[in-house]
Amino acid sequence: MTGLSASGLLLAALAVAAPVVPTPRRPPPGKRSRTLVVQSAGAARPRRLAPGDRISLDVKDADIRDVLRSFGELAGVNIAIDPEVRGSVTVRLTDVRWEDALEVILRSNGLAIEGDPRILRVGTPASLAGAPTR
Numbered sequence: 824m825t826g827l828s829a830s831g832l833l834l835a836a837l838a839v840a841a842p843v844v845p846t847p848r849r850p851p852p853g854k855r856s857r858t859l860v861v862q863s864a865g866a867a868r869p870r871r872l873a874p875g876d877r878i879s880l881d882v883k884d885a886d887i888r889d890v891l892r893s894f895g896e897l898a899g900v901n902i903a904i905d906p907e908v909r910g911s912v913t914v915r916l917t918d919v920r921w922e923d924a925l926e927v928i929l930r931s932n933g934l935a936i937e938g939d940p941r942i943l944r945v946g947t948p949a950s951l952a953g954a955p956t957r
Contacts (some may be wrong), residue, residue, distance in 0.1 A: 871899040872921050880924050882895045887912050887932055891945055894925050905946030908934060 872878070883888065887910045895902035898921070910932050916924050929936060934950045944951065 826837055829832075835943060872897050874922070876921055877918050878916070878921045878924060879918055883913045884911045885913070886910075887928075887934075894921070895943075897921070900940075901942045903918075903942060903944045905944065905950050907950060908932075908946060 870925070882933070887908060888904055889903055890912045891902055891908075910926055912932070914928060914931075916927070933946055933947060935951050935953045936943055936945050938944045
């Protein structure tokens, strides 16, 4: 671990990441979708989130893995999610820094983040520390 917080790691990752534009995904026919709605304050078109950008986020019972993948796409960083990461996210955040939103989501689910600016890994603190898991 580099000793940086999740925000610090993601800020470092943004410094070397290439810009990406998220593409909408449609659920398979007959499957209900839970949509991650992210609005960047003042943004007229989709673009990569920059450090300190403010977002509004309103999700209910969204799969934690989908939420983390969306943050990775929006921020333009690679995120590897450990297999034991499970659960749902219900948050309503208005006009907050996206790094703070991610930090709150990780902490409220008992998760941590580590890595380098190119690839970040999300998991439980024990799995990231190399401790054996169940």
